[in-house]
Amino acid sequence: MTMDKRLGQRFLPYGANYLDWSDMSELRAAVEQKVLFRYQTESESMASRLERRVAEEFGVSHVLAVHNCTEALRLALISTRPRTGDVVYIPAVTFVAVAGAVLSTGLIPVPVDVDDSFALDASLLPSDAQRVIVAHMEGAVAPLPAGVPYVIEDAAQALGASFPDGRPVGTAGYAGAFSFHHNKVLTSGEGGLLVTGDRAVWEVMRCYHDHGSARQPGHYPTWNDDAYYGENFVTSEEVAAIQLQQFRHLGRIVDGLARHYRIAVAELPQRPDITLLPRSAGDVKTSLRLRMESPELRDAAVTLLTRRGIANWTLNKYLLPEHPVLQGRRSLYADGFPWNLAEGIPRALSRDGFARTRSLLDRTLCVPLSPELSESEQVLAAKALRQTLEEL
Numbered sequence: 001m002t003m004d005k006r007l008g009q010r011f012l013p014y015g016a017n018y019l020d021w022s023d024m025s026e027l028r029a030a031v032e033q034k035v036l037f038r039y040q041t042e043s044e045s046m047a048s049r050l051e052r053r054v055a056e057e058f059g060v061s062h063v064l065a066v067h068n069c070t071e072a073l074r075l076a077l078i079s080t081r082p083r084t085g086d087v088v089y090i091p092a093v094t095f096v097a098v099a100g101a102v103l104s105t106g107l108i109p110v111p112v113d114v115d116d117s118f119a120l121d122a123s124l125l126p127s128d129a130q131r132v133i134v135a136h137m138e139g140a141v142a143p144l145p146a147g148v149p150y151v152i153e154d155a156a157q158a159l160g161a162s163f164p165d166g167r168p169v170g171t172a173g174y175a176g177a178f179s180f181h182h183n184k185v186l187t188s189g190e191g192g193l194l195v196t197g198d199r200a201v202w203e204v205m206r207c208y209h210d211h212g213s214a215r216q217p218g219h220y221p222t223w224n225d226d227a228y229y230g231e232n233f234v235t236s237e238e239v240a241a242i243q244l245q246q247f248r249h250l251g252r253i254v255d256g257l258a259r260h261y262r263i264a265v266a267e268l269p270q271r272p273d274i275t276l277l278p279r280s281a282g283d284v285k286t287s288l289r290l291r292m293e294s295p296e297l298r299d300a301a302v303t304l305l306t307r308r309g310i311a312n313w314t315l316n317k318y319l320l321p322e323h324p325v326l327q328g329r330r331s332l333y334a335d336g337f338p339w340n341l342a343e344g345i346p347r348a349l350s351r352d353g354f355a356r357t358r359s360l361l362d363r364t365l366c367v368p369l370s371p372e373l374s375e376s377e378q379v380l381a382a383k384a385l386r387q388t389l390e391e392l
């Protein structure tokens, strides 16, 4: 028996399921206005509307829309006014974009080992740590380290999640970064948001993201005598318009993920050799994470699920200390920048050289949750998963 394509394979992730011409009033308005540059009009731009909406929804004072989450992470780091070669502690298990954002800013990423839930283990951080990026992977909320001046939340995979105290993820540290890449909770193809509670920090971010200027909408940029150089990370009106449309569906996606999780948990077989990693109340977990007794059992599950047409993935590719860029300290610069500044900086922080984490990764299997499915379809998907796991 193989699964119905729609139930087994998440052919369109999350927000992409809700792209529909009948629901694109903002995009239509942006096109009809014939202005796709956010600073061309003196009336409120789509990008400003988006930023205002996110500020209200997340209860955060300052928001800046950029092209993607990698840029948002870079901008957050740059706004801390680091020295080139400064260390940024990052989770050992996350997407390589985090390391790329650090390196392309002239800083040195040091991967820090993770706990059983793959969240950065703050007890490994040195007491003088200045900059830490915490990633909320697959919508599982990770705790933030205390006593670190610059904690940047990578919430690329966790839009809509909240901490146990109710604060939305991304709003509890120095700055938070979100992604609207196709595979994330909401999508505009590419897209990013940066949030911070500090007005002065936001002003630095806004200037850097627009060639170093604090542009007045409708005007050519002017430069202060004390301006510093910047880049161009300014978002586009049609992208902001699609993001506004996507936000209308966030609540439904979050609810649909929670419902699918509940249904799947009720259907999981009681096997002592397969355990489900827990889901916290505020998580926007996009997958069921199963931990198997052995790598052999995990690999057998991958084979059988795949044969049945049931989507699944593993997290082994996220182990950054084994990524060639970190392992080989590689760079396109002729002098190896910024790795040439890394002398004396540890390659990673781990008690056991990542042996435990590697073992956890080798035994972990993720099965996507599909919020767009109806309740009865989710029940069918959960039953097919149970049947397959029972046969292992």
Ligand SMILES: *Cc1c(COP(=O)(O)O)cnc(C)c1O
Binding pocket: 067, 068, 069, 070, 071, 094, 095, 097, 098, 135, 137, 154, 156, 157, 178, 179, 180, 181, 190, 191, 192
């Ligand atoms: C996707 C992702 C990023 C990068 O986001 P982009 O918008 O594609 O630049 C960064 N961190 C994590 C954890 C991600 O999953």
